[in-house]
Amino acid sequence: MPVLDLFKLDGRRALVTGGGRGIGRSIALALAEAGADVAVTARTQKQIDAVASEIKGRGRRSLAIPCDVRKTEEVNRCVEKTIADLGGLEILVNNAGILFHNWLVDTSDKSWHDVLDTNLTSAFLFTRAAGKHFIQRKGGNVINLASAAGIAASPRQAPYHASKAGMLLMTKSLALEWNRYNIRVNAIAPGFFDTDMTKPITSSPKMRDEFIKRIPLRRLGKPEEIGPLAVFLASDASSYITGEVVVIDGGVTAY
Numbered sequence: 001m002p003v004l005d006l007f008k009l010d011g012r013r014a015l016v017t018g019g020g021r022g023i024g025r026s027i028a029l030a031l032a033e034a035g036a037d038v039a040v041t042a043r044t045q046k047q048i049d050a051v052a053s054e055i056k057g058r059g060r061r062s063l064a065i066p067c068d069v070r071k072t073e074e075v076n077r078c079v080e081k082t083i084a085d086l087g088g089l090e091i092l093v094n095n096a097g098i099l100f101h102n103w104l105v106d107t108s109d110k111s112w113h114d115v116l117d118t119n120l121t122s123a124f125l126f127t128r129a130a131g132k133h134f135i136q137r138k139g140g141n142v143i144n145l146a147s148a149a150g151i152a153a154s155p156r157q158a159p160y161h162a163s164k165a166g167m168l169l170m171t172k173s174l175a176l177e178w179n180r181y182n183i184r185v186n187a188i189a190p191g192f193f194d195t196d197m198t199k200p201i202t203s204s205p206k207m208r209d210e211f212i213k214r215i216p217l218r219r220l221g222k223p224e225e226i227g228p229l230a231v232f233l234a235s236d237a238s239s240y241i242t243g244e245v246v247v248i249d250g251g252v253t254a255y
């Protein structure tokens, strides 16, 4: 098979959480460009509707499913609707996430649970729901959005670091659990990307410059630079890769 054909996702169906903006939107559009039909989910209806329209504009089927990824019933409904309306599911991208900064002693129970529930428990809920379908069909592909912050730490972000480090080992554990069903499970670990999530840090020119100084490639990542990596991991081009974490960080973790 010609090498570029290995990246094609024609006929596959994908679900991207947090697909309304930022990295999730870019991944959803890239998967669609590679040939997949893509359902996107998040809480903001207007944003997921806009992304679903963009996907349809690329000639693929799409669904915009509102869902709070912290809520089991909503997650189960979202996965069921995707499978029913698209006729199946082969690719799950667990991308929804929030960032949180505070000293640990000033962190409330609610903030701790919000971060862990949104960033980590959501991936458990979606992967469990989709996994039952993948196991039945003896095939599937899970891509988890972890972070360079799951590998290296900084102060005032303990819940975020805990959630992303948890995502990395959950990825590896599931890869070992589901190898027998032909289900691959991998993670993407981005560094600093220019999205709404990082705006509070990067909108101050002084802080932005400080961050950029720490990046060997001397710039923030662009969300659209993650799409091709997601296509690679979702496609047969990566058929022998599972339980892996691919860092995409402009060199930050090379220090």
Ligand SMILES: NC(=O)c1ccc[n+]([C@@H]2O[C@H](COP(=O)([O-])OP(=O)(O)OC[C@H]3O[C@@H](n4cnc5c(N)ncnc54)[C@H](OP(=O)(O)O)[C@@H]3O)[C@@H](O)[C@H]2O)c1
Binding pocket: 017, 018, 019, 020, 021, 022, 023, 024, 041, 042, 043, 044, 045, 047, 067, 068, 069, 070, 095, 096, 097, 098, 118, 119, 145, 146, 147, 148, 149, 189, 190, 191, 192, 193, 194, 195, 196, 197, 198
């Ligand atoms: N940007 C970076 O530098 C960076 C670096 C490393 C890792 N990451 C990871 O990459 C992922 C995407 O980040 P991003 O920068 O693209 O963030 P973003 O622009 O803030 O987008 C986050 C997405 O997650 C959704 N989301 C948040 N809470 C949700 C909830 N309770 N239920 C449903 N959806 C929810 C948001 O939609 P609604 O608010 O509408 O629900 C939105 O679509 C996250 O997991 C993040 O931790 C980002």
